[in-house]
Amino acid sequence: MTRQCDQTDSKEEVEADDGEQKWKVGDRVYALWAGNSCYYVCTIAEVREKDRKVVVTWDDADTSHRTVSFDQVMRPSDETTAWSKSRIERRATVRQTEQKGRCLFTNEACEPGQVVFVERPLLVALPAVAPKLWECLQKLHGAQPLNLGTVTFHFAALVSVLTLDAADIGVIRDKYVPDPDEEPNEDVTRILQALQDAPCELAKEQISKLDGKSFQRLVSAWRYNSFGHHKEDGLVLYNRISMCAHSCDPTCCWSYGDEDAFVLRSRMALDKGDELTISYLQDEDLLKSTAVRQQKLQNWKFTCMCPRCSLKVDVGRGVRCQRCRVGILYPQATNASFELCRVCGSCPPSEDVAMLLHMEEEYVQRVDTLDKKDLEDVQQVYQAALDIFENHWILYVMDTILWEGHRQKNVMDAMEHQRRRIDFHQHYYFRPTFILAWCHEELGDCMMVQFPARKWHIVQEFQRAYQMLAVLCGSTHQYTASPYNKLWQVSNGTSNSAATNGTTAGG
Ligand SMILES: [Zn+2]
Ligand SMILES: [Zn+2]
Incomplete structure (x- = not known):
């Protein structure tokens, strides 16, 4: 596999240097x-x-x-408007690594929550960009479903050909794909044929020049490097960001800025030269076992070797010690045995190990098929699972269902499940995430209604939510303004100027 170590962008942007900021009266x-x-x-x-x-x-x-x-x-725009290419390059460098190909590294130390850079999309492929083409692909997909289950990747590949110049298409072709020499598959061949037969007013020239192998390469580049659009059924591709490797303990987090710009922030303190990683998995999947995460990452055709995946023991899969019923046992990564019980010092015999692992598998499948609306059934499965498991991600999944199911009519139970969600999150993955921040904010909301006198506790919940969201999306983001305003209300009565102030800042 030959991949260039760095890629030259097509458009050299002429933009002001970001050296020392010069302020003037009236700014x-x-x-x-x-x-x-x-x-x-x-x-x-x-x-x-x-x-x-x-x-x-x-x-x-x-x-x-x-x-x-x-x-x-x-500047109001500094955290939301895309930076120039040269400014991004001063902040982050692409380097070839031995095990993971090209990866991204920071050139400067970063505080938690600091913006690493803000990058504009290379292309936003939404249906509105080429409605006729979209419709045409949908028809093909309707007649015989595409293997990827959606037309978005093929659509984005074709939109690239129709709207980008050769240099930008080169940037996309340079993106990581598992097999750069991949032969055109059945879907690619079928789509190309259909478009050439009945081009539905499409730019026939570009399409007719497109050969199967190039099309396949572009489809794969989009498949392995793009992000789902946050509002519409479409995809977005970034240049620098797509060099960010995955980690189940990512050093960075992200949010959207103006015009689909990608705002990359450090999730933790970083030193100069540290790797910039993001999670390809959703936050809730970061709370699932190493095995489940690894399986989901097969979508991108790699085996994660991040610090969490390399642990010898998976502490997100705890079972109660059958002997003393107090200690919690965690399985070894090899799956053949459990750690010793830290309370009674015992270790389950091998037939018990096999039985426990088998039961766990059954519960994983059961939880996967739970009907969220049938709360009584969920409650029963949960109750039975509590007998066997503790600090286990399947309990977290059920706590989430039960929190959501109870929050309207049975707040006291809901709060208990919310607290258990927070405990598990902190036990298994103690970093700021949107899930954890919102758990605290929602718990604060419940406390305000149920226990308005416990001011210290309510303040604590909103403070935690605020601090985490400030790291995740910045102190001026509307998400962050929400717990902040509540915090202010609790501390200072209900109406005040800062509440309006906070709203302004979050806009
Ligand atoms: Zn991992
Ligand atoms: Zn024990």
């Missing part, structure tokens, strides 16, 4: 309000180069904490 910016360390919208009223500070006028006319140092001021 509209976000600045840190020392009252609560959140960023708010304001206008610069005075620039003091000597002590590197600005004086700002807050949009809500608050008169406190108006002097802010340079590094606590940011």
Whole structure:
């Protein structure tokens, strides 16, 4: 497999250098309000180069904490608008690695929640870009379903050919695919044939020049490197971001900025030279066992060797010690045995091991087929599973169903399941995730209704949600503004200027 170590982009962007930020009077910016360390919208009223500070006028006319140092001021667009290619390149480097091919590394140390870079899409392939083509593919898919189960990958490959220049198509062709020499499969051949026979007003020239092998390569490039669009049935492809390898303990997290820009943030403190990784799996799948994660990652045709997948013992698959009923046993990665019980020191005999693993398999399948609306059934399976398992991801899955099922009418039970979700998340994967942040926020919501007097506890839940969301999507994002406003309400009664302030900042 020959892959270039770095790829030259087609469009060299001419954009201002991002060296030292120059502020001037009248600039509209976000600045840190020392009252609560959140960023708010304001206008610069005075620039003091000597002590590197600005004086700002807050949009809500608050008169406190108006002097802010340079590094606590940011352009509103800095966190949401795509950076220039050269600025991204100063921040992150693509390097060939021995085991994983090309990967992405940071050139600078990053604090948790810091923006690593913001990248614009190479192409957003939505049905509206080529409606006739979309319709045509849907018809083919309807007549005989495509093996990928959707037309989006083939559609995106064809849209690339129709809308991009040769250099940009080259960038896509350069993306990772498991087999660069893949022969055109049945679907690719069929689509190409259909388009050449009845081109439904498509740009016939580009399509007729497309050979099966090139088409196949583009389809695979989209399949292994694109992201589902966050609003519509379509795909988005990024250049630098697609060099980000997967990890089940990713060093980065991401959210969407303006015009489908990809905002990459560090999820934890990073040193210069650390690898930038994201999770190809959804947050909830990061809470499933190593075996389940590995199986899901087969979609991308690789075996994950991340720190979590390399652990000798899987602590997301706990079973109760059958002897003392107090200790929890965790299986070895090899699956043939359990660790010793830390309470009674015993180890189940091999026939028990086989029985436990068999039962676990049965429960995994049972949980997979649960009907979320049949709460009584879920409750029964849950009750029976509690007898055998503890700190097990299948309990987490059922806690989630039961939390959602009970939150309207049976808040007390719902809260208990929510607490158990938080406990498991923290036990198995203790990093900020949207799931964990929202668990805390929702628990805070319930507390406010059920136990309004436990102010310290409510504040704690909203604070945790706020802090995690600030890392995940920034302190000015609307997700983050939500727990922040609740926090303020709980601490200061119900109405105040900061609540409006928070809304502004989150917009
Ligand atoms: Zn992994
Ligand atoms: Zn024991």
